[in-house]
Amino acid sequence: MIKDYFLNNVENALKNAILKGNLGQMNDYTPNSLVVEKPKNPDFGDFAVNVSSLARVARIAPPAIANAIVAEIDDKDNEYSVIGGFINFKAGQKLLLAAIEEIFKKKEAFGRPENIDKEKIILEYVSANPTGPFHIGHGRWAAMGSALANLLKFYGHEVYQEFYINDAGSQIQKLGNSLAIRIRQKMGEDVDFPTDELERKNYYPGDYLIPVAEKFVENSAEILKGTSLEVKDFCKPVQSEETLNILCDFAKNEMENLQKALLENFRVNFDNFYSELTLHKSGKVDECVNKLKASGKIYTKDGADWFRSSDFGDDQDRVIKKADGANTYLTADIAYHIDKLERGFDRMINIWGADHHGYVARVKASIEALGYDPNKLEILLGQLVNLVINGNEVRMGKRKNMVTLDDLIEEVGVDATRFWMCMRSIDNTLDFDIELAKTNSDENPVFYVQYAHARACSILRNATESKIDTETGKSIPAPMSVSEFDELVNNYKSEILAPTLDSARKLVLKLEEFKSLIKLSAETRQVYTICRYVQELAAEFHSFYNANRVISDDKELMKSRLALVISVKQVLNNALNLLGVSAPERM
C-alpha cells in the first residue's frame, strides 16, 4: 500500500537519524508510533505524517525533526516536503502505475491483503425465534452480518455463518396455541384471540398464521397420517399434549421455511441453522450445567440454581435452573457457545441487537468459568432500526405498526435495502427512510453508485461498438476492435496509463485506497465504511468522466483512459460484491 510504503520510509529514516544522533536523546522513543493521515489540504500531498509527538522526547522543535528525517530518506521517485511538524508525501508515477497494474493482475481478488493471521471464525447473526416473519430490525443484522461474512472471507479468514434457531421454550407453545385458534376459525368456529391485554400476550395474533392454518386444514390427511387424529380434534379450547406438539411442530416448520426463503432472496447464505431444541435433546445443556456445578460456581437460593457470574465481572448472579426445574434461556446459550468452542473455532463473532446487551457479561462469564478464553467471543452490539415514513419516525417493536422485512424488500428492492441497512455505523440507530430508499434519484446513494458502474460499462461497450450517425445515416466505425480491447485487458502494461495519469491522480489514489479500506473494515468489523468508500469512488469517477473524454481519436490516450474505466469497474464490483449489492451493466 502506498501509505505503508511512505510510512516505512519515514520510520527507517527516523531510525537512521536517531543512530546518527541528529535527533538528540531519543531514549524514551517508542518505535512505530507514527500514524499516516491524509492532509487536510490536498495541495500539501497525498499522505502526511505528523512528527510533533516526537518533540517532547527529542527536545527539538517539530519542523527540525521533520527535516532531519526527510534528510535521511533516499527516494527520488516520490516527493517529500516539510511544513511545520508535518512530513508530506506525494506519490510519484511509479507507485500510481503499479496500483493500476495490480488491479489488472488481481482482478476480483484486488484488495485482499497478502499476509494475515488467518482465523477460523464462526459468525452468528439474525438468530430469530421461528414464531413469525422477520421485522425490519432483523434486516439490519441480516444485511450487516452477511456483508461482514463476505468481508472477512475476502480478507482471508475462514468464516462459518450460523443462525441459532430459538425453537425451544414457551414461545413455541404460544405459537401452537395461536395456530389452533386460526384453525378453528378456518373450520368455521366463531373464536378469536383474547381481548384482555394480559391474556393476549400468550398468543401471536398476527395475520401470518392464517395461511398456515389453511395449509394445515387442506393437508390434514397427510399431516396426521399415522395418528388417529382428525382436524376436529384440534378444535378444542384446550389442546392435549399430542395435538399441541403437532401444532407446534407444524407452525414452527412453516415459520422456519418462511424465514429461510426470505434470507435466500435477501442474498444471505447461512452455512448452518442450529436448533436450540436439538441442543437440549443432545444433553449438552445438562452437561454444561454439571460442569458449572463441578466448578463450584453454582449455588441454590429460593429453590433455583444460580450461577456466580458476578465473580467474572457481571453485575449480579444469574439463574440457570428455575425453581420449577426448567433451564433458562441463558443456560442453553451457554451450552451453545461452549459447543461452538468445542467445534474448534478460533473466534466467535455474534451480532446482537442492543436490547440484548445485558447478556454480554453473563455469557462471557460462563465461558471463563468453564475454562475457556472469553476473549474468543466478540459481540457486536447493533443499535436498532427506526422506520421513517413520510418524514415521521415509526417506532418498531410494537406489533401494531410492525412492518415486515418482506414488505420492506418488496417495496424498495434487495439492493437498496441491503445498502441502507449497512450504511451506518453499528453504534448508531438507523433511520430507514422508505421514501428515500425507493427513489431512483441523486438523493439515493445506492443509485449514485450503481449509476457509476453502469456508466463505466456503457463507455466500455461504446469502445468496441460501431454506431450509426443519426443525421447522415452513415455507419461510424467502432473506436477500437474487440481484439484490441481484449489485448488491453489481458496484456495490460503500466506504460499504457501514463498519458492520463496527471488528470487522474485522485481517482487512482482512490482506487488504491481500496486495499487500506479492506484492512480497516475487516479489522474493525465495520461494513459501513465500504458504503462510504463506494460513494467516494463513484464521485471521483463521475468527476473524472466529466473532465475527460474517454473515447477519442487519440488512440493512446483512449486506451489509457479506458484502462482507468476498467479499473473503476473492477473495484466497484469488488466492493459492491462485499455488500451483496448488484453492480448493474445497464440501468
Added chain:
RNA sequence: GCGUGUGUAGCUCAGUUGGAUAGAGCGUUUGGCUACGAACCAAAAGGUCGGGGGUUCGAAUCCCUCCACGCGUACCA
C-alpha cells in the same frame, strides 16, 4: 438509580487510534448537455462539534461534571 449507546451544517451522517483552515451526501443558491448515460459535474452559502470545567504546545477526540434522547436492567425467550 445502575449499565450501555448517541448528541458535529436546515436534514442524514463521517471524522483512521490527540494534530494543519472541523468534512461528505441531501436540501438551498448559481453555472454547465446538438460529445462517451445530466440518475452527472463545477461552485457558493451554511458550524459556539449538547453545556461547563480539566489535562496538553494542541481536544470533536482523553478525564470530571451536568443536560437531552434511545436501549437494557426477569426464576421471558
